[in-house]
Amino acid sequence: MSIREFQQLIERIYFEKDAGRGLAATHMWFSEEVGELTRALRRDDDRQNLEEEFADVLAWLSTLASIKGVDLEEVAARKYAGGCPYCHAAPCGCGTG
Numbered sequence: 001m002s003i004r005e006f007q008q009l010i011e012r013i014y015f016e017k018d019a020g021r022g023l024a025a026t027h028m029w030f031s032e033e034v035g036e037l038t039r040a041l042r043r044d045d046d047r048q049n050l051e052e053e054f055a056d057v058l059a060w061l062s063t064l065a066s067i068k069g070v071d072l073e074e075v076a077a078r079k080y081a082g083g084c085p086y087c088h089a090a091p092c093g094c095g096t097g
Contacts (some may be wrong), residue, residue, distance in 0.1 A: 003073035010062040018063045026067060030060035 001009075007046040018026045042067070065072045079085055087094035 003076065004071060006058070007062040007066060007072050010059050011066050014059075014063055015066055019067050023064070023067050026060070026064060030057070030064055033057050033060050 021029075033053065033056045037057050040050045044050070044055060056074040063071060083090035084092035084096070085088050086092075086096045
């Protein structure tokens with residue numbers, strides 16, 4: 001599944017509810033999920049939970065992008081396809097990335 005396909009899937013599942021909640025409230029949910037991912041990374045003892053938290057963060061990021069009309073696949077490819085956006089190397093050689 002591509003990033004665009006995933007974003008479209010999340011739109012089909014959640015967009016109406018998330019857009020109705022509004023950007024600010026949806027961002028608060030996203031922030032909560034980032035916190036849950038942080039806790040899972042610290043614990044590093046439950047692989048299934050860690051994977052679920054990564055998936056949740058990606059889903060909430062996707063819905064925020066959709067609310068704002070941003071195609072994540074397009075913007076990520078544009079910014080990172082050439083390597084580091086600053087030095088254009090892969091791996092980054094400038095230390096800013």
